[in-house]
Amino acid sequence: MENLECIFCQKKYPMDIFNPFCPECQEPLLYPSPSKKRKFSLEKTSPLEKFLDFLPLSKIAPNLSLGEGNTPLLNLNRLRENFNFPPVFIKNETVNPLACFKDRGTAVAVQKAQSLGIKRIGTVSTGNMASSTAAYGAKAGLETFVLLKNDISTDKLLMTSMFSPILVKVEGDYGELFYKSFSLGRKHNIYFMNSVDPFRIEGYKVTGFEIFLQLESRIPQYIFAPVSSGGHLIGLMRAFLDLKKEGFIQHLPSFVGVQARGCSPIAQAYASGKSKVKRIKKAKTIAHSISNPDPPGGNIVLELIRENKGIILDVSDKEILKAQKMLAELEGIFCEPASSTALAGLLKLSEKDKLKPNDRIVLVITGSGLKAMDILDPSRINVRETTILSLEKTLDSLVE
């Protein structure tokens, strides 16, 4: 029998896949770390097999994988030179199968579903998690239920619909929908692997392990990551907590969670020294993928950030778009606005805190710009028009 634990009440409870929340304080339950000694299986190529000891799975079914993970860590030389920064890297999660970090969590949750004999899975999503869950559900041959906000963009709906899940647009409060999905899931044996699902969060740890190995078993000084529901940042931090527990490292990197100012409930609680996140009324930001006004993992994020001397920042839409453009122009990286918050956060922090020349900085870039084409402004494209006959003259004038 497996347990889940509440980090606030510090109690363990028998795992209930249909309701992974603390019966006492209602916070999301997490998968407890085992007492046995854990090690990497570096001879494996699949990330889930490589880090199996650290995952809530006893074995990996290779046929459920879409090839998630093993993403590059890229050195941002031109950005570094421009700002006289210490070494800055991005962990490029946009090259996951569905172009988003969510795949790492979905991969582990779907493995768990299969190991438990579950035939129906579901998710409540504003976009990226919908396509990820629908795709892995298709690969595994599971019946997949996707509950969506009724203002989802047509492109995100189109992409998700390709995998033929059962799609339901729901009018009403998104936070309420999130919690309601669990009781309906129990009724119909649908495992709702939502944003702070404990197995999903364990999957995000793999990104942290990869960063550690790609830096040749060293830790960066800072890790910047966008924060929405909180699940991703919790997973990243838990990776380094695991590494510390196993004696690989002595202390944690400084984690910097970045929110969009137009939807920054966790940053607001952090700034005012509160230990609980208060939901905000309405999100207003172009960073749609991180606009969760009622983040279910918010309190855990605050707790882990405080315990480990991290920071939560917010950045404006203007700073986000500037950082998105900078990553493209200087480094050839096309990410969605939700992801460029990481760079915007670094630029903001570097104004206040002096970065040291030997610091190593990692920005986790979570999703492809192809997922948010609707926020780009066609009127700002700088394109010349000419004919084949006049092309020589046009080029002459451009090159001079």
Added chain:
Amino acid sequence: MENLECIFCQKKYPMDIFNPFCPECQEPLLYPSPSKKRKFSLEKTSPLEKFLDFLPLSKIAPNLSLGEGNTPLLNLNRLRENFNFPPVFIKNETVNPLACFKDRGTAVAVQKAQSLGIKRIGTVSTGNMASSTAAYGAKAGLETFVLLKNDISTDKLLMTSMFSPILVKVEGDYGELFYKSFSLGRKHNIYFMNSVDPFRIEGYKVTGFEIFLQLESRIPQYIFAPVSSGGHLIGLMRAFLDLKKEGFIQHLPSFVGVQARGCSPIAQAYASGKSKVKRIKKAKTIAHSISNPDPPGGNIVLELIRENKGIILDVSDKEILKAQKMLAELEGIFCEPASSTALAGLLKLSEKDKLKPNDRIVLVITGSGLKAMDILDPSRINVRETTILSLEKTLDSLVE
């Protein structure tokens, strides 16, 4: 001094980066294979370093990489079971940095540019090559010229413009523009790394080497790949020709190049037994990324296919869309229509030729479905609408 060679005239010429075409027959020149013994450097993780011996480069500048390659080879179990096929795999090139196989070629061509001290690069593209070249140009700090057809989709233009290249839309014949770019490139020292650039083609070989290693140093019976200009298929075939030359394999896989019926000049020439491709007047297919009516590598493709007992097929738009949907529904893969031609080709071939149980089949999936959202039909999305209050009833009716 480096040479390029013409496979038709069987002569070598001093390499001219601004005009890599045979002065006698005007066919694209290719990079000759060296006389020295070549081997894999399996201890390296970067694909370009791993296969450096097989590439037209003496060393790799790591700062020019966007993390291309190392893409997964996925087992299509559900498709296999549905059709009673032998093992079918996809080589998932959609998870390259710009979500397309082009990155592999651009990566090598940009390395070459830097090694030659070239400061300006360019490309003539209908879309995918534009964003790839602009991104790698940005990463390398090169001035990048992108010449586009004037009917390019807004989304493709938007994506490319993020990297701030010099963008020029050109009215007129695309084939003419392709050839004209070289003379203008010479005038202004712009290295036009177009579709059949010899260094780009060498970059595509890496995909072939990865397939070979991922199949544990065995060759598949069939490799299916979409064909447009011909550059990609030429590169894939050259990988296995190299492996044969070095004694790794005894014979080549059967290559099956697949074109869209609405733009299939190479398939038409193949079917009628001609040795030269005749350009077609007008392309008409939803597979925009492979709709080149005047493929510059067409004659080389025909020659290599004939020499090595390959096949060129064409498939209808209806078959292409059906295959795209099948890959998503059964295997969780979302690719653009140009890519699903590979599966459509397999389905077509399997009707005529009996596949043997021990055959291994590889489909090269070249680009992400996110690059062709415009061909998806929003009116066909099957989505229920409900409210939070009625959600239970809605789910009851869907599950029953």
